[in-house]
Amino acid sequence: MAKSTNKPPVTPGQPAGRQKPRQTPTVAAGSQESGKAGLTGTKLHMVVAGCIALITWLFFRVCLDNQLTNWDDPGYIRDNALIKSTTPEALKLIFSTPIMGNYHPLTILSYAIEYSYVRLEPWLFHLDSVLLHIVVTTLVYVFVLMLTKRTVAAAVTAILFGLHPMHVESVAWLAGRKDVLYGTFYMASCILYIRYIRAENGRWKWYAGVVLLFLASLLSKPVAVTLPVVLLLIDYFEQRKISWALLVEKLPLFAISVAFGIRSMIDQRSFGSLSSENIGFNFAERIALGGYAFVTYLWKAIVPVGLSCFYPYPARVGGSLPLYYFVYPIIAIAVLAAIWFFRRNRVVVFSSLFFLANIALLLQFLPVGGAIVADRYSYIPYMGLFLMLGWFLSGFFEAGGARQTGNIALGALGAYCLYLGMLTTDRCKAWYDTTSLWRDEIEKHPDAPNAFNNLGFHYFNKFNESVNDAERRIFFDSSYNLLSRSIQLDANFTNPHVSIGELHRAAGNYALAKPYYYHALTMKDKDGAANAYLGLAIIYAITQNIDSSGFCFRKALENKPYFPEVHSNYGNYFDMLKQPDSALKHYGMAIAQNPDMYAPYLNRGRLFQRMKRCDEAIRDFEAASSLNPDMGEIYYSRSYCHTQNGNKAQALRDVEKAIQLGFKQIDPAYYQMLKGG
Numbered sequence: 027m028a029k030s031t032n033k034p035p036v037t038p039g040q041p042a043g044r045q046k047p048r049q050t051p052t053v054a055a056g057s058q059e060s061g062k063a064g065l066t067g068t069k070l071h072m073v074v075a076g077c078i079a080l081i082t083w084l085f086f087r088v089c090l091d092n093q094l095t096n097w098d099d100p101g102y103i104r105d106n107a108l109i110k111s112t113t114p115e116a117l118k119l120i121f122s123t124p125i126m127g128n129y130h131p132l133t134i135l136s137y138a139i140e141y142s143y144v145r146l147e148p149w150l151f152h153l154d155s156v157l158l159h160i161v162v163t164t165l166v167y168v169f170v171l172m173l174t175k176r177t178v179a180a181a182v183t184a185i186l187f188g189l190h191p192m193h194v195e196s197v198a199w200l201a202g203r204k205d206v207l208y209g210t211f212y213m214a215s216c217i218l219y220i221r222y223i224r225a226e227n228g229r230w231k232w233y234a235g236v237v238l239l240f241l242a243s244l245l246s247k248p249v250a251v252t253l254p255v256v257l258l259l260i261d262y263f264e265q266r267k268i269s270w271a272l273l274v275e276k277l278p279l280f281a282i283s284v285a286f287g288i289r290s291m292i293d294q295r296s297f298g299s300l301s302s303e304n305i306g307f308n309f310a311e312r313i314a315l316g317g318y319a320f321v322t323y324l325w326k327a328i329v330p331v332g333l334s335c336f337y338p339y340p341a342r343v344g345g346s347l348p349l350y351y352f353v354y355p356i357i358a359i360a361v362l363a364a365i366w367f368f369r370r371n372r373v374v375v376f377s378s379l380f381f382l383a384n385i386a387l388l389l390q391f392l393p394v395g396g397a398i399v400a401d402r403y404s405y406i407p408y409m410g411l412f413l414m415l416g417w418f419l420s421g422f423f424e425a426g427g428a429r430q431t432g433n434i435a436l437g438a439l440g441a442y443c444l445y446l447g448m449l450t451t452d453r454c455k456a457w458y459d460t461t462s463l464w465r466d467e468i469e470k471h472p473d474a475p476n477a478f479n480n481l482g483f484h485y486f487n488k489f490n491e492s493v494n495d496a497e498r499r500i501f502f503d504s505s506y507n508l509l510s511r512s513i514q515l516d517a518n519f520t521n522p523h524v525s526i527g528e529l530h531r532a533a534g535n536y537a538l539a540k541p542y543y544y545h546a547l548t549m550k551d552k553d554g555a556a557n558a559y560l561g562l563a564i565i566y567a568i569t570q571n572i573d574s575s576g577f578c579f580r581k582a583l584e585n586k587p588y589f590p591e592v593h594s595n596y597g598n599y600f601d602m603l604k605q606p607d608s609a610l611k612h613y614g615m616a617i618a619q620n621p622d623m624y625a626p627y628l629n630r631g632r633l634f635q636r637m638k639r640c641d642e643a644i645r646d647f648e649a650a651s652s653l654n655p656d657m658g659e660i661y662y663s664r665s666y667c668h669t670q671n672g673n674k675a676q677a678l679r680d681v682e683k684a685i686q687l688g689f690k691q692i693d694p695a696y697y698q699m700l701k702g703g
Contacts, residue, residue: 074181075167079160082188085447086159086454089152089198093459096484097335098201101126102137104146107590107619109138124293132245133204146622151200158206159197163188165213166409170416172220173263174373178423178432182416182439187409191330191449195401198457199335204247205405211243212250212406219257223264233275240279248290254279255383263376307339311347315339316389317355319399323385324361327404327411330446333453334470335463336477337399373417380410396476460484475515479522482508486529493658493688505529520546520554527561536565556586560595567599575599590619594626601633609633624653624660632663640667658689665700674700 094104103109108120120138121131136154144150167184171177187193196205215236222232236257243250254276266272307315326333340348368374384407390398419439422432456466464481467474482505489501506529512522527542539561546558563578579599582592597612613630616623631646647664654660665680678700685692 070177071167071171074177075164075184078167078181078184078188079164081185081443081447082160082163083156085189085450086156086194086197088451088454089156089457090149092148092152092198092454092457094146094148094200095457095463096460096480096487097199097463098126099199102134102201102203103141103151104622105590105620106134106137107588107621108134109141110621112138112142127294128204128248129289129293130204130208130245130247132242133207133247136203136207148200151203152198155197155200155203155206158203158210159193160188162206162209162213165210165217169213169217169220170409170413172217173260174413174417174420176417176420176424178420178436179413179416182419183409183412185443186412186415186446189443189446189450190327190404190408190412191333191446191453192326192401192404192408194333194450194453194457195335196405198454199402202402205402208243208247208250209406211239211246212253215239215243215253216256216260219260220264223261223266237278237282240282244282244286248286249384249387251283251287251290252383252387254283256380259376259379259383263372307347311351312391313355314347314351315398316391317358318351319389320358320361320385321354322399323404323407324411327408330449332470333401334467335401335457336467336471336474337397338471338474338476339396339398341473374414377410377414377417380413381407382410384410473515475512475519475522478508478512478515479519479525482506482512482522483525486525486532489529490532493690502529502533518549520549520551523549524554524557524561527558531561531565536569539565552585556582556589556592559585560589560592563592563599564595567595567602572603588619590616590623590626593619594623594629597626598629601629606633606637622653624650624657627653628657628660628663631667635663635667635670638670640670643667656687658684658687659691660684661687662689662692669700 094100100106102125106125108116108123108125110116116138117135120134123131125134137151140150140154163184166187167180169180170183171180174180196202196209218232218235218239222229222236225232240250240253243253257276257279261268261272340351365374365378385403388400388403388407419432419435422428422435456462461481461484464477464484467477468481471477485501485505485508489498489505492498492501506526509522509526509529512519513526523542523546527539527546530536530539530542543558543561546554549555559578559582563575563582566572566575566578576599579592579596583589583596586592593612593616597609597616600606600608600612610630610633613626613633616626617630627646627650631643631650634640634643634646644664644667647660647667650660651657651664661680662684665677665684668674668677668680681692681697681700
């Protein structure tokens with residue numbers, strides 16, 4: 027391994043190779059004023075870092091009131107059976123199973139730990155995300171302080187990182203947990219790397235720590251593959267001599283990056299995230315859109331307005347991308363030229379390349395998903411931009427600097443940070459729940475089909491859950507109109523077709539539902555096909571077309587083997603066919619895959635009740651009521667078990683509870699018998 031030179035950082039604008047050695051200060055430059063007040067060294071930095079952490083908490087604490095949304099939170103948390111057990115077998119599955127096209131087992135493990143304490147109560151999930159963001163912010167402070175030995179530079183970088191509204195998505199969105207988790211290990215690895223190159227003895231221990239933290243970061247989010255490049259940038263900043271030994275020490279890290287990169291691409295392609303069939307931009311247009319994304323991240327770092335959870339690709343005009351998009355690559359080239367102009371300033375070069383190294387893979391040259399820009403992609407990259415400003419401001423507090431001007435500049439920065447904090451709190455509120463999230467998206471991007479689809483599906487669920495006829499009519503109309511608008515915006519979008527089919531099926535309009543399901547089956551979307559087959563299977567079962575129903579259930583599982591809703595309804599199918607063993611098998615599989623679904627507990631309880639296995643039935647009814655305590659049908663079904671056990675008083679209480687909750691399918695004779703008894 028290369029020998030550490032441990033050279034001091036270069037000052038702004040100083041040519042490489044001509045530095046005059048200076049004594050490393052015991053207190054970072056820029057901290058002299060605080061030193062006069064009695065704070066020096068470690069105590070000073072603990073106070074500064076603690077204040078930044080507290081300020082970050084104050085502006086993000088509103089997140090603790092937020093709920094789960096219907097955007098990826100169901101797949102990662104609500105409906106993810108992997109997080110609902112911490113047995114050795116479950117842990118093995120967590121570390122071997124990609125979720126929604128991503129392999130990030132440590133992120134999934136963090137959900138599993140939280141679930142083991144509070145199940146699906148969202149407050150702990152949100153609390154941990156906020157705390158992890160504060161940890162990353164603190165690590166940013168430590169990293170910049172170690173790198174530059176300037177307290178002001180570290181404090182400015184960290185406070186901007188902690189408060190910036192572009193980071194809200196990574197914190198307030200529970201499915202964004204992977205950002206704050208990978209960021210924690212990523213920044214910790216960078217810190218240990220500085221210790222490694224500056225250590226005199228036992229350097230291999232620091233290097234081992236770097237590797238382990240790098241692996242943890244990759245297991246939290248594969249985008250951490252950029253770390254070896256950043257470590258080379260640290261070498262550059264620390265003026266380590268380029269040598270074969272230096273490059274060889276990076277080979278294991280680059281090998282790990284390549285392996286995880288290949289794994290990530292395989293997982294994304296398998297999930298369908300790398301498919302660009304519905305986008306269809308050519309190479310030149312891809313370059314233009316990459317330039318647009320690059321410039322957008324730059325200006326939103328300064329003026330973070332108009333933020334949303336989804337930034338759709340631009341619509342074609344006359345079959346091609348609007349011409350003004352081709353200006354953005356020119357602007358991007360101009361920015362790169364400016365970096366080259368300041369190439370003798372190590373801070374500008376390091377900060378710029380840190381940003382570029384971490385944002386380059388996210389500029390959608392290789393399309394992933396349907397968004398051209400995402401707030402969460404800025405999470406770690408923005409540290410480079412903030413460091414540049416922090417270094418510039420810290421120069422005022424160096425020997426010979428204009429300290430009075432620096433104080434004015436810090437005052438202006440304080441006002442700017444207050445502005446950022448207010449925007450951040452407001453943005454956290456947009457993430458409160460599904461309704462607030464997608465209404466905000468539609469307001470800012472009225473041409474985004476997924477926003478109309480997701481809000482429409484949300485109202486479908488409300489329609490399905492409501493027992494009030496007037497409410498159901500409102501929810502039905504709202505859902506239908508939103509889903510129809512989604513189809514108008516993108517006729518090739520599978521989800522709204524399936525959702526309208528679901529809406530009509532739930533309303534009993536089977537003839538209207540079928541064409542939407544059939545249309546979804548013509549699209550190249552296995553997940554959509556599985557949902558369409560499930561809807562058709564249910565319709566065929568209800569209309570006594572047994573063979574077609576069984577065929578559709580099998581096709582649904584063929585397209586999506588891990589599908590608890592199919593198993594739950596397949597159990598109903600076998601129960602209808604008087605095949606209790608097969609019914610119990612599929613109810614059990616549904617519960618194993620998603621123990622937070624009440625339906626398989628309810629239906630298995632009914633089957634147990636008819637089989638005179640009342641103790642097992644009551645346990646299932648109790649599980650169902652704990653998951654859905656406002657569903658009268660559960661209490662009514664349980665009443666029959668109590669009647670069979672001779673406990674008519676409890677049976678009567680269950681029936682009256684069902685009536686109170688709006689359940690209308692009460693057998694009058696049965697009710698009168700209980701009352702008379």
